[in-house]
Amino acid sequence: MTQAPAPSQALRINPVALRQKVTQQLDRHRNGEAYPVMVVRAEPAWPHDPAMLLPGGRPARVVPCVSPLAIWEHLAADRGDEVLVLLTDIPESSLGHGVRSRIFRQRVITVEPWDLVVDAFGAQLPDSALEREGWAGEALLDAMPPAGWPKLTTAVLTRDVALRHLAAVRLGLERRGDSPDDLDVTTLLRWSAEPGAVEAFGLLREAERDGLAGWLIEQFGRPAKALFALIAAGHGADALPLGLVCEALWTTDTAEAVRAQGRIDQYFGNLNDDVTVHGFADAAVQVVSGMLTARDRESRLQGNAVLDRAEELLVQFNAAASAGHSPILRTGFTRRITAAAQALLAALRDPADRALDDAVEALAGHRLADVEATRVNRIRMAQRLVRWLGTEQEPPASVADGVDQQIGQWGWVDVALNHVWAGDDANPELQTAFREIHDRAQQRRRDLDQAFAGRLAAWATAGPGNDGGLLTVENLLPRVIEPLVKADRPVLFVVLDGMSAAVAVQLADELSQHWVEYDPLAGAGSGRRRGIVAALPTLTAVSRTSLFAGALRIGNQDHEKKLFADGRWGKGSRVFHKGPAKGGAGWAYAGELFDAVAGTAPVVAVVINTVDESLAHGREGDEPGWQLDDLGFLRSLLDQARSSGRAVVITSDHGHVLERGGQHVKAPDAASARHRTGPGPVASGEVELTGPRVVADGERIIALWDPMLRYRPTKAGYHGGASLAEVTIPLLAYLMPNATQPPAGWAPVETSPPDWWQASATPPGPAAPTAPVPAPRPRRKAPAVTGDALFDVPEVASAPAAAPPAGEGDLVSAVLATDLFEAQHGLTPRKVDRKKIEAAMRALVEAKGVLPLAVLGQRAGELPGRAGGFVNTLQRIFNVDNYPVLSQIDDGRTVKLDTALLRTQFGLPGGGP
Numbered sequence: 001m002t003q004a005p006a007p008s009q010a011l012r013i014n015p016v017a018l019r020q021k022v023t024q025q026l027d028r029h030r031n032g033e034a035y036p037v038m039v040v041r042a043e044p045a046w047p048h049d050p051a052m053l054l055p056g057g058r059p060a061r062v063v064p065c066v067s068p069l070a071i072w073e074h075l076a077a078d079r080g081d082e083v084l085v086l087l088t089d090i091p092e093s094s095l096g097h098g099v100r101s102r103i104f105r106q107r108v109i110t111v112e113p114w115d116l117v118v119d120a121f122g123a124q125l126p127d128s129a130l131e132r133e134g135w136a137g138e139a140l141l142d143a144m145p146p147a148g149w150p151k152l153t154t155a156v157l158t159r160d161v162a163l164r165h166l167a168a169v170r171l172g173l174e175r176r177g178d179s180p181d182d183l184d185v186t187t188l189l190r191w192s193a194e195p196g197a198v199e200a201f202g203l204l205r206e207a208e209r210d211g212l213a214g215w216l217i218e219q220f221g222r223p224a225k226a227l228f229a230l231i232a233a234g235h236g237a238d239a240l241p242l243g244l245v246c247e248a249l250w251t252t253d254t255a256e257a258v259r260a261q262g263r264i265d266q267y268f269g270n271l272n273d274d275v276t277v278h279g280f281a282d283a284a285v286q287v288v289s290g291m292l293t294a295r296d297r298e299s300r301l302q303g304n305a306v307l308d309r310a311e312e313l314l315v316q317f318n319a320a321a322s323a324g325h326s327p328i329l330r331t332g333f334t335r336r337i338t339a340a341a342q343a344l345l346a347a348l349r350d351p352a353d354r355a356l357d358d359a360v361e362a363l364a365g366h367r368l369a370d371v372e373a374t375r376v377n378r379i380r381m382a383q384r385l386v387r388w389l390g391t392e393q394e395p396p397a398s399v400a401d402g403v404d405q406q407i408g409q410w411g412w413v414d415v416a417l418n419h420v421w422a423g424d425d426a427n428p429e430l431q432t433a434f435r436e437i438h439d440r441a442q443q444r445r446r447d448l449d450q451a452f453a454g455r456l457a458a459w460a461t462a463g464p465g466n467d468g469g470l471l472t473v474e475n476l477l478p479r480v481i482e483p484l485v486k487a488d489r490p491v492l493f494v495v496l497d498g499m500s501a502a503v504a505v506q507l508a509d510e511l512s513q514h515w516v517e518y519d520p521l522a523g524a525g526s527g528r529r530r531g532i533v534a535a536l537p538t539l540t541a542v543s544r545t546s547l548f549a550g551a552l553r554i555g556n557q558d559h560e561k562k563l564f565a566d567g568r569w570g571k572g573s574r575v576f577h578k579g580p581a582k583g584g585a586g587w588a589y590a591g592e593l594f595d596a597v598a599g600t601a602p603v604v605a606v607v608i609n610t611v612d613e614s615l616a617h618g619r620e621g622d623e624p625g626w627q628l629d630d631l632g633f634l635r636s637l638l639d640q641a642r643s644s645g646r647a648v649v650i651t652s653d654h655g656h657v658l659e660r661g662g663q664h665v666k667a668p669d670a671a672s673a674r675h676r677t678g679p680g681p682v683a684s685g686e687v688e689l690t691g692p693r694v695v696a697d698g699e700r701i702i703a704l705w706d707p708m709l710r711y712r713p714t715k716a717g718y719h720g721g722a723s724l725a726e727v728t729i730p731l732l733a734y735l736m737p738n739a740t741q742p743p744a745g746w747a748p749v750e751t752s753p754p755d756w757w758q759a760s761a762t763p764p765g766p767a768a769p770t771a772p773v774p775a776p777r778p779r780r781k782a783p784a785v786t787g788d789a790l791f792d793v794p795e796v797a798s799a800p801a802a803a804p805p806a807g808e809g810d811l812v813s814a815v816l817a818t819d820l821f822e823a824q825h826g827l828t829p830r831k832v833d834r835k836k837i838e839a840a841m842r843a844l845v846e847a848k849g850v851l852p853l854a855v856l857g858q859r860a861g862e863l864p865g866r867a868g869g870f871v872n873t874l875q876r877i878f879n880v881d882n883y884p885v886l887s888q889i890d891d892g893r894t895v896k897l898d899t900a901l902l903r904t905q906f907g908l909p910g911g912g913p
Contacts, residue, residue, distance in 0.1 A: 011043060012042070014144055018087075035083050038103065039109065040086065040109045070088075071088065120149040122151035129159040145174075171183070185223050186286070186290065192227055213228040230267060241307075243287075245319070260322065288303050311331065339359045340363045347390075348433075351390040378420060378424065382416070385417065396452045397455075400470050406728040410724060411728075453703075462691065470533060476532055484743055490644070498614075507628065507732070508732055515737070516748055516852075520743070522746060535654075537703060543653040543729075548563050557577045576596070654727075657707040657725050662710055664713070664714070672712070672719075673719075685705065688700070816834065816837070820906055835861075840860035857870055
């Protein structure tokens, strides 16, 4: 008996490829029958919908047939109006003439993979390299996506194009919104961490698995080689966490690490290639770093899951002690936290210890620093407090001096204290360091507050008009707002009730991204941020009413409205309080306020109570501090002011102190949490304030200067006392960067943090806020006091001009004298006056290479609106061959000069090689 030939292996075909083949055959071979029976040689399995709609709307039905008898049955059955497609792996010779005579073209249609694949890509033929990949044709046919392969513009389908598209489908790039062009090492390693991804790859036919892996290794080198070694050994799902572990263990030579390396080698099968493992480990660190900081939540969750698994593997390999230097593992981050805590304590006890900066920078350089930004920021704040504690601090010589120091330096201390007070929830050593640093810094602040209270007591007796020119809450409007009204400059006047100097530090940094800060009282001098003295007691009813009245008063909102709307500020000027300013559904703020800001009213004043109200119950969230979005509708209000061309002045009526574990002092005569009115003697932490500046019965109160004391039950914060943080009011004034002409007497504020704040380089990540430092403190003579001083403002000698840095005195002149400068200056399309260039360069040299854009423009004599174009011209001149001698940093708000590179480019001594 003759044995029937065994059926040969047939292709697996998907619906898209089958539809393409059937349509192709029907179009090429029209035999007059609209609904033929077509037998296609393919794997007789069809887990898809049997109904298929062909192009043009012709229906078809797909039926797998495993035997000649099954084919006969379908040929004999009654059929409707549809093309019948029978899938079989039976050789044509086994069907017999009877079957063949009744089927389409009297033959079994053979599927040639390359024919379909090339046609699907819109090409004409595959290149020879692709044809040599014998496995790829069937794989491309089986993997064809529902919409088909993308049409190419070339006649030849190349190997790399075809396999890149195949890999994109097999790795499921579309699920993450990626395209074949996005396939790289990062995409490949991320794919390995997706649930079920490696298992699905294992279900591919062996030839395709091997062929696709070989091509990916060819494309992406060692990381791909290590990945597929892990997949082959059954550990592909752990590829990324293993890569992180390898990075830690292959970069140390402890006995523990060496033993662990031997255990991990088994995970790679027969790889035995340390160079490949190193490359794979480095790639894994980069990939997981990107996952941890990705915008989408899924990637971040996946990145944290990889870290969790890596820590489990460290324990499994008994290698946790050797991973402390890892730049990405949590073990490494924890070790760096501990090292920073130890360095904080060491520097606190010995200011000569210089290990602190290195420890903090090492922590900030860890890949988890961005993810753990809150903890790193608090450590950096503690570092700054340690530096501040290492500086000498003179007690305020006067009220004016204390207010200036609070705005320029001690308000920054308060910012750092708030962050350090928030503490750490995991590391005991860091908690100890935070507590010691906070207590030391807080005690120094209390000492300064005590000295200031003595000055305040003497000054309060002087009364209005005898304040030595000091900016006070009642003379703010006449001195700052009234000149704007007279100059027809519309202004938005915002009163952030309760804003302290610390709040202003953070708010001003954010506002500097879109506005230029000015000093409205600079006159002919340079600009600095100024402070205002609140009325006494430092309560809203007294200080805010005095602000709007322009005189010391006590009252409420109704009084403020009447006092402000007395016609002095021009037609339509008015003040909006919380109720009238609040918008309804869909409105950030009231339409009436919107119309006022957009209109012609000379002054629109708005009171925002967000800060003051937070003192009653506190604020939610782990991170202390204030951002623009925390302050009600202020952002929207400022946007409207910008579009309306208004100058913006932001201030407050008083500051505040926060509850920091303070002490309750019983006082039956307490009029607020921080002041009382009875006749009793002054106790520890109190100061008696008397005189015309005290708005109270008998012109007398007793106020707490110690921020750790209060008279009333615990709240989140308090005001009414005599501490620097309560008495000092910050003044912020802004114009748009393109303002053509600032008001008379206005000058850009030269902002920079105190030296102790910025002593070390700022790491990558969110920039530290910036705030002004007052002009250099002039030499003062001891105030001459006869008997009891009414007030004491230091006698000021004119400050000497700042000397240029050593060796820089003739740098600008030397540069401007070179032939190269003459040539570069001659090439500029818009000739700039040499005097302006010289003034700008000297200003940069004197400022040690960094100045705000607006300040540089002012120093050069350029209008603020032209400062940007002026700096662009300077860059054309000095950035020879595009080397960044002059650069714009901080989103274009600051100009930086590299003096060493300047010397090099212009051939002057002191440059580089």
